[in-house]
Amino acid sequence: xxxLFRRGLSxxxxxPALPLEAAPEMTLTEESAISATQEADFRVDLLAEEGAMVxxxxxxxxxxxxxxxxxxxxxAGRIARVELGPGRRLSRLIIFREDAGGRHRxxxxxxxxALLESGMWTAxxxxxxxxxxxxDEAPSxxxxxxxxxxxxxxxxxxxxxxxxxxxxRGLSALSELAERLHLVQGDGPDLAPTSHRLRVHRAGRLHPxxxxxxHIHRHHPARPxxxxxxxxxxxxxxxxxxxxTGHVPQTRLVSxxxxxxxxxxxxxxxxxxxxxxxxxxxxxPGARLLLTGSALDxxxxxxxxxxxxQVTVLPRxxxxxPPHWFRGALSRASRPLPLIPTAALDQxxxxxxxxxxxxxxxxxxDAETVERLGGLxxxxxxxxxxxxxxxxxxRMAGLLRAMxxxxxxxxx
Amino acid sequence: xxxxxxTRETAALLLLAAALPVAVMWVVHGGPEVLGRLVFVLVxxxxxxxVFMLARAQPPSFSGAHAALxxxxxxxxxxxxxxxxxxxxxxxxxxxxxxxxxxxxxLNPATVTLAFLGFGYPAAPWPELQVTLGWAAxxxxxxxxxxGVVPWRVFAGAFAVAxxxxxxxxxxxxxxxxxxxxxxxxxxxxxxxxxxTHLGRWLNGALYAALVLAFGAFWLDAAPxxxxxxxxxxxxxxxxxxxxxxxxxxxxRRARRLGRKRLG
Numbered sequence: 246x247x248x249l250f251r252r253g254l255s256x257x258x259x260x261p262a263l264p265l266e267a268a269p270e271m272t273l274t275e276e277s278a279i280s281a282t283q284e285a286d287f288r289v290d291l292l293a294e295e296g297a298m299v300x301x302x303x304x305x306x307x308x309x310x311x312x313x314x315x316x317x318x319x320x321a322g323r324i325a326r327v328e329l330g331p332g333r334r335l336s337r338l339i340i341f342r343e344d345a346g347g348r349h350r351x352x353x354x355x356x357x358x359a360l361l362e363s364g365m366w367t368a369x370x371x372x373x374x375x376x377x378x379x380x381d382e383a384p385s386x387x388x389x390x391x392x393x394x395x396x397x398x399x400x401x402x403x404x405x406x407x408x409x410x411x412x413x414r415g416l417s418a419l420s421e422l423a424e425r426l427h428l429v430q431g432d433g434p435d436l437a438p439t440s441h442r443l444r445v446h447r448a449g450r451l452h453p454x455x456x457x458x459x460h461i462h463r464h465h466p467a468r469p470x471x472x473x474x475x476x477x478x479x480x481x482x483x484x485x486x487x488x489x490t491g492h493v494p495q496t497r498l499v500s501x502x503x504x505x506x507x508x509x510x511x512x513x514x515x516x517x518x519x520x521x522x523x524x525x526x527x528x529x530p531g532a533r534l535l536l537t538g539s540a541l542d543x544x545x546x547x548x549x550x551x552x553x554x555q556v557t558v559l560p561r562x563x564x565x566x567p568p569h570w571f572r573g574a575l576s577r578a579s580r581p582l583p584l585i586p587t588a589a590l591d592q593x594x595x596x597x598x599x600x601x602x603x604x605x606x607x608x609x610x611d612a613e614t615v616e617r618l619g620g621l622x623x624x625x626x627x628x629x630x631x632x633x634x635x636x637x638x639x640r641m642a643g644l645l646r647a648m649x650x651x652x653x654x655x656x657x
Numbered sequence: 658x659x660x661x662x663x664t665r666e667t668a669a670l671l672l673l674a675a676a677l678p679v680a681v682m683w684v685v686h687g688g689p690e691v692l693g694r695l696v697f698v699l700v701x702x703x704x705x706x707x708v709f710m711l712a713r714a715q716p717p718s719f720s721g722a723h724a725a726l727x728x729x730x731x732x733x734x735x736x737x738x739x740x741x742x743x744x745x746x747x748x749x750x751x752x753x754x755x756x757x758x759x760x761x762x763x764l765n766p767a768t769v770t771l772a773f774l775g776f777g778y779p780a781a782p783w784p785e786l787q788v789t790l791g792w793a794a795x796x797x798x799x800x801x802x803x804x805g806v807v808p809w810r811v812f813a814g815a816f817a818v819a820x821x822x823x824x825x826x827x828x829x830x831x832x833x834x835x836x837x838x839x840x841x842x843x844x845x846x847x848x849x850x851x852x853x854t855h856l857g858r859w860l861n862g863a864l865y866a867a868l869v870l871a872f873g874a875f876w877l878d879a880a881p882x883x884x885x886x887x888x889x890x891x892x893x894x895x896x897x898x899x900x901x902x903x904x905x906x907x908x909x910r911r912a913r914r915l916g917r918k919r920l921g
Contacts, residue, residue, distance in 0.1 A: 258659075464915075465915075534658070540658055540659045541658070541659065542658075543658055544658075545658075557658075559659065575710065575714055575715075575716045576716065578713075578714035579714070579715060579716050579757075582664075582665065582760075583665055583757070583758070583759070583760020583761050583849075584760065585663075585668040585669075585760055585806075585848055585849060586808070586848045586849070586853050587663055587668060587805045587806055587848065588802075588805030588806075588809075589661075589805055591855070597855075599853070599854045599855075599900075599903070599904055599907060601853035601854070602853060602904060605853075617908070618904075619911075632660075633659060633660060633661045634661050634663050635661075635663060635664075636660045636661060636662075636663060636664045
């Protein structure tokens with residue numbers, strides 16, 4: 246359904262525009278890593294030792310909590326270093342590329358087992374709470390995201406170019422997992438025919454209309470016991486490819502952009518690629534901040550994140566001199582900063598969510614109201630735009646994460 | 658990672674900018690005498706902001722100047738400095754600073770000050786607003802809506818009710834209309850103390866217009882400013898209730914669309 250006025254905002258980001266015509270360059274970086282933040286609390290067992298040679302797609306890490314979930318090597322090569330935090334929490338596993346490793350072939354058994362063994366399972370993100378989908382979880386719906394409105398995000402339609410059959414095969418595999426599929430896409434012809442199990446939704450060009458959270462909140466809200474998954478359309482085509490060939494797809498379409506670049510580009514690189522190599526010779530001189538993810542919700546990192554499809558390079562802000570003690574005391578004492586409703590804030594969440602009541606409830610730690618307003622369908626990325634607009638301190642994204650964790654531990 | 662520029666003070670400065678057309682008109686008509694009054698109110702409000710900054714570590718805000726301008730413009734005439742100081746202190750402290758400053762307050766300090774002075778000193782005459790001030794309220798509203806610091810739905814709600822009233826033949830004297838417009842543009846539509854949801858804002862504007870119409874029809878010995886301020890006070894007291902109504906409606910609509918089963 247198209248509406249006359251699309252809600253949302255365009256986030257201005259200086260810097261060179263992404264090339265529209267040129268085909269994405271194939272770049273496999275020398276180093277790559279599977280990384281996780283300590284907050285993600287992902288505890289692992291190693292399936293291959295440091296120094297071992299692994300094939301692309303070969304399982305290298307196994308989740309301790311859910312042993313069915315494995316992560317596979319993004320490239321063929323040698324495991325250079327494994328960094329684990331306390332309690333065997335994964336920090337990162339670094340692989341040096343050596344093409345001699347070859348590709349690991351996954352023999353197809355049933356679909357669920359194939360997805361789990363190949364590591365493609367981790368492409369699903371389960372809401373509420375935004376974790377890996379549990380191996381035995383039956384989602385009530387899966388949202389396939391063929392739209393992305395984050396600033397400088399690559400167009401998912403381009404990622405699907407020439408992979409129509411794989412995409413269709415992937416969709417049919419997904420329809421065995423869930424009763425209902427929702428496909429969110431931009432302009433152009435429908436990527437899949439509508440049926441009683443699959444609905445096609447259109448996303449506008451304005452942020453946050455191309456985020457899964459907006460559509461999940463609007464069409465199929467998640468709650469405990471009734472999880473909703475989302476997955477990028479490119480990964481669905483990847484699942485199709487896996488089922489056809491037995492190989493885990495080697496690359497994904499990633500945009501490298503940002504104000505601190507001389508030239509923006511689209512590349513096809515492996516998951517977990519080295520950001521320094523991707524931005525090599527493109528960065529303008531000076532201190533720079535390499536983000537995995539968009540300028541709104543990205544985080545500083547050396548390697549591409551598990552789900553990220555963009556790299557943003559920002560000028561590193563000058564370290565500010567410590568504020569005058571009085572000013573510092575004033576700004577510390579007034580936190581959380583009050584929220585002033587503006588027209589932009591109203592537009593910062595799609596789906597007609599009462600934005601200010603939701604943010605006020607978040608800021609006050611009122612979990613009941615947040616749940617009532619549909620906050621369980623949202624994740625950090627969905628409130629990142631509100632953070633940008635209000636300059637909220639502490640950040641709404643962090644408050645939402647903390648609240649989701651609290652609700653999760655209470656619900657368990 | 659990146660942050661925008663829309664902090665609280667940006668919004669406060671834009672709100673001040675939106676009030677400028679009315680302020681300029683008021684100064685042009687009133688001359689140096691009103692300027693003195695403005696400075697007096699600014700200093701008094703500023704002192705309270707300073708006290709709260711030193712005692713409670715609350716950063717002062719430009720919105721204090723916005724409130725001071727409204728108080729100077731709309732306060733009853735002929736009050737002595739002591740009475741004014743009492744009124745300003747009550748309004749600024751109890752309505753705004755005690756809640757933690759602008760952005761956390763429930764009532765507009767100007768509304769509370771004016772209501773306090775009106776109830777406390779009923780013999781003092783209310784100011785007569787020039788008709789040009791009413792006209793100046795239109796660009797004020799446009800600036801506010803254009804920059805997005807003032808919700809347009811409040812105006813839309815008020816005009817919807819005004820249209821209905823006009824169609825049914827209800828008429829207000831020009832003085833009442835002027836005062837109602839100025840107070841609608843500068844006080845009722847202020848973003849923090851008006852309703853925060855879409856439907857709530859429509860209701861907020863509509864309630865204000867309906868109250869002004871009702872007071873105009875039945876409260877015969879009230880001065881125009883007094884009447885509009887009373888309507889504004891009652892409206893902003895009702896704003897949280899209007900928001901609750903709006904959220905209940907949103908929730909009911911959502912439940913109907915998605916089905917109860919999905920919402921649990």
